[in-house]
Amino acid sequence: MSLHRWSPRWLSNFRSASWKDRGIYTGKTCLHLLNLACAIHLISEYIGRPSTMTGPSMLPTLAHDGELVIEDRLSVRLFPERISRGDIVILQSPLEPGRIICKRILGMPGDIVCVDPTGVLAPSTEHVIVPKGHVWISGDNAAYSRDSREYGPVSMSLIQGRLFARIWPLQKATIFRNPATSLD
Structure with missing residues (x-):
């Protein structure tokens, strides 16, 4: 795939595998933090x-x-x-x-x-x-x-x-x- 010479450079970076990997890592990290927050809430509210x-x-x-x-x-x-x-x-x-x-x-x-x-x-x-x-x-x-x-x-x-x-x-x-x- 060729890029048009006027297309922004960040768009090609976004499509690269490294951006995909960063998104997956960020999503997993957010999910772990959400699980931790839920666990802290349950422990402090009920235990x-x-x-x-x-x-x-x-x-x-x-x-x-x-x-x-x-x-x-x-x-x-x-x-x-x-x-x-x-x-x-x-x-x-x-x-x-x-x-x-x-x-x-x-x-x-x-x-x-x-x-x-x-x-x-x-x-x-x-x-x-x-x-x-x-x-x-x-x-x-x-x-x-x-x-x-x-x-x-x-x-x-x-x-x-x-x-x-x-x-x-x-x-x-x-x-x-x-x-x-x-x-x-």
């Missing part, structure tokens, strides 16, 4: 993912300056009955649906909980029975926490995961275990 925690509500368990933690999402999805008192959970805020919060579970369905033992938000004698399918949550630093004292019992369907481990800062790295054996 677990790293997250940063900020805010004073979980002091002293979690610092308010952005610690890096690992969320366990798989066990919450597969075994929701294993959620128990004392677990630190990641959940969707009942008041601000786009916001994710981190709190400790203090009451399970059927438990009777004191709304505000300090008497700051409610009379200290007010008690609530946690309804079926709900939990009572609280921040470890109650003075700086918006929790079930304000929300009331929270639907278990809002729970997205459980805190598994703190990985940053390294000197504070730890695996979170449920400290509650019984609460009076």
Whole structure:
């Protein structure tokens, strides 16, 4: 095939085998990157993912300056009955649906909980029975926490995961275990 003397030079390069090879390589690379992105999404959405925690509500368990933690999402999805008192959970805020919060579970369905033992938000004698399918949550630093004292019992369907481990800062790295054996 002969080229017309006025045809652009890049057109002949495009038709060469090297351009074909580059296109195949680029296509395969894009496909691998797409597969990787899908795998990362599936793992972070359904198994677990790293997250940063900020805010004073979980002091002293979690610092308010952005610690890096690992969320366990798989066990919450597969075994929701294993959620128990004392677990630190990641959940969707009942008041601000786009916001994710981190709190400790203090009451399970059927438990009777004191709304505000300090008497700051409610009379200290007010008690609530946690309804079926709900939990009572609280921040470890109650003075700086918006929790079930304000929300009331929270639907278990809002729970997205459980805190598994703190990985940053390294000197504070730890695996979170449920400290509650019984609460009076």
